[in-house]
Amino acid sequence: MEIKRIIGGSLMSNCYIIYQKSGGSCFVIDPGYSPKQYSDFVKEKELFCKGIILTHLHSDHTGGAEALAKCLSCPVMMHEDDYFVYKGLVDIKLKDGDSLDLDGERLEILHTPGHTKGGICIYSDKSKVAFTGDTIFDTDLGRTDLSGGSEDELKRSIRQVIDKWGNDVMIYPGHDMNANMKFVRKHNQEFIDIVSGKDREQIEYQEEYNWNIRLK
């Protein structure tokens, strides 16, 4: 699988365009901002977009989806539990265990609530990659204090889904850099705390702190 990362907006959100080769099919994951930056790449590589997959409902991951879907004439997909915000925009409601085909490679939809109710990861066992949205980053986890967030659900998602991945699985998060699970197990303290049965330390959000930075 080829993976193109395009960083957008002041929140530095990661959009990923995944494909096998030029002239083949692609999926666009989380086009949060101006659609042109994503459509230019799709056109340059002469890709056929099979769909836009939204990992969760926050606007820094979804903001460019409607315009990009029109531009590329493709469906928008997201988990059924986050769909309520985007009635009329989302064409395909996803659920845990669904799979999508990327030119012979199976992409598995894994429901990982916690950051939002309908958060998902997109996993490929063939390439050993997972697109994790704002569920887990390289060195920390997604926040759970926004609408629909739940620390208990995030703990379940971490223990029952993400901690099942081997050290060779590379995570591609919604912000920050990609990292393999070996790195995560060594350097992501919030992850380490949760899998070892502790509560992670809750972050104090200061008034003067720009909360947007922590929208992830």
Ligand SMILES: [Fe+2]
């Ligand atoms: Fe988010």
